[in-house]
Amino acid sequence: MEDKWRLVAITAVAPIAWGATYVVTRHLLPPDAPLWGAALRALPAGLLLWAIARRRPRGSWWWRAPVLGLLNFGAFFVLVYLAAQLLPSSIAASIMALAPLALAGIAWPLLSQRPTARWAAGAVLGIAGVLLVVGLGAGAVSPAGVVASVIALLASSLGAILTTRWRDDTPLLATTSWQLIAGGIALVVAAAIVEGPPPRVDAIGVAAYAGIAVVATALAFVCWFTGLRHLPAGTVGIIGLLNPVTGVVLGVLVGGESLAPLQALGIALVLVSLVVARSRVTPTSSRRASSSPPQPSAERAGDERSLAARERDAP
Numbered sequence: 001m002e003d004k005w006r007l008v009a010i011t012a013v014a015p016i017a018w019g020a021t022y023v024v025t026r027h028l029l030p031p032d033a034p035l036w037g038a039a040l041r042a043l044p045a046g047l048l049l050w051a052i053a054r055r056r057p058r059g060s061w062w063w064r065a066p067v068l069g070l071l072n073f074g075a076f077f078v079l080v081y082l083a084a085q086l087l088p089s090s091i092a093a094s095i096m097a098l099a100p101l102a103l104a105g106i107a108w109p110l111l112s113q114r115p116t117a118r119w120a121a122g123a124v125l126g127i128a129g130v131l132l133v134v135g136l137g138a139g140a141v142s143p144a145g146v147v148a149s150v151i152a153l154l155a156s157s158l159g160a161i162l163t164t165r166w167r168d169d170t171p172l173l174a175t176t177s178w179q180l181i182a183g184g185i186a187l188v189v190a191a192a193i194v195e196g197p198p199p200r201v202d203a204i205g206v207a208a209y210a211g212i213a214v215v216a217t218a219l220a221f222v223c224w225f226t227g228l229r230h231l232p233a234g235t236v237g238i239i240g241l242l243n244p245v246t247g248v249v250l251g252v253l254v255g256g257e258s259l260a261p262l263q264a265l266g267i268a269l270v271l272v273s274l275v276v277a278r279s280r281v282t283p284t285s286s287r288r289a290s291s292s293p294p295q296p297s298a299e300r301a302g303d304e305r306s307l308a309a310r311e312r313d314a315p
Contacts, residue, residue: 004231008274011227011239014220019246021216023254028208033199034084035191038077040198040209043184045217049177055170057178064166065178071159072221073183078190079152086145093244095149097130100237102157107233110161119234122277125269126241132266133248160236164228172229176221238277241270 029037057065083092100123107113115123163175191198201209227236245267251257 007227007230008235008239010223011231011236012223012242014224014227015240015243016246017216017220019243020250021212022247023250024208024212024216027254028204030199030201030205033191033195034081035078035187035195036198037209037212038073038081039184039187039191041184041213041217042073042077042180042187044210044213045221046177046180046182046184048214048218049173049222050181053171053174053177055174058170060166061170061175061178064162065175066182068159068163068166068175069179069182069184070186071155072163072179074186074190076152076156076159077183077187079148079155083145083149083152086142087149088141091141092145092149093134094131095146096153097127097134097241097244099153099157099240100126100234102153103160103237104232104234106154106157106161107164110165111233113232113234115234119232119238119277122238122273122275123234124273125276126238126273129266129269129271129273130241130244132262132269133244135263157237160224160228161233163225164233167229172222172225176218176225180217180221235277238273241273245270 025031025037080092083095104113104115104119104123108115163179167175224236227239231239248257248259248263249267252259
């Protein structure tokens with residue numbers, strides 16, 4: 001249990017860091033260049049991790065890395081940008097709050113992880129909490145914006161699950177760096193076409209971009225993919241709900257924004273959901289195995305003694 005909570009804490013670094021980028025972006029970075037902002041996050045972070053890992057793709061990773069880079073970064077950031085242009089931020093955030101359901105739904109057939117009733121209860125609490133945090137503000141709802149937001153959610157969820165499914169003995173730093181570089185290159189192309197030249201920023205802006213690239217991208221995605229390697233995807237999705245919660249809390253603490261009572265209740269529900277959903281998602285294969293008749297206790301004790309004897313005799 002202690003090890004699992006340690007993994008939860010490591011994974012939580014990612015959504016907390018992403019939530020902090022809202023405040024940094026709002027106060028320190030130009031608001032009219034979101035694609036360049038995403039490109040200047042992904043590509044430098046990928047190059048930094050590659051400089052640490054010092055490993056080039058091999059074999060199937062030559063095509064896997066670009067696919068994952070587009071799903072997790074390139075296409076995702078572009079679609080989020082489109083959704084932000086077409087939808088009220090509360091509606092876009094509410095759609096992205098369905099990430100636990102998307103991750104668990106895709107993980108079931110691809111990773112054989114069957115959600116438990118306890119996880120479902122935690123997901124309902126967490127999603128309800130996010131809806132209270134971001135609100136359901138009034139405003140015109142563009143069908144194109146909804147489609148872009150839903151595709152962004154599905155793309156990032158599929159990318160996360162494939163990152164877990166395709167894992168091998170390749171170091172995590174290396175695979176993450178390849179994805180960020182591939183996604184970063186795609187974002188640079190999209191930014192140059194849509195937004196033109198990169199924005200000019202002062203020394204504070206450069207420091208802000210560097211901090212986002214190192215902490216909210218390089219470190220955050222290493223922590224995120226670490227969680228996906230060791231925790232059920234649905235649980236990781238619920239941990240990801242800390243993203244909007246962090247943005248609201250920092251907006252209150254740093255940006256001088258106000259916190260409504262319903263938002264405070266929503267934050268509490270998200271935190272409770274992490275505790276409620278802490279049990280593991282049960283793999284389908286394990287569920288089938290557990291349905292077989294139990295082994296007699298005497299026979300099981302004999303097997304345990306035999307195993308212990310083999311371990312003692314092993315060199």
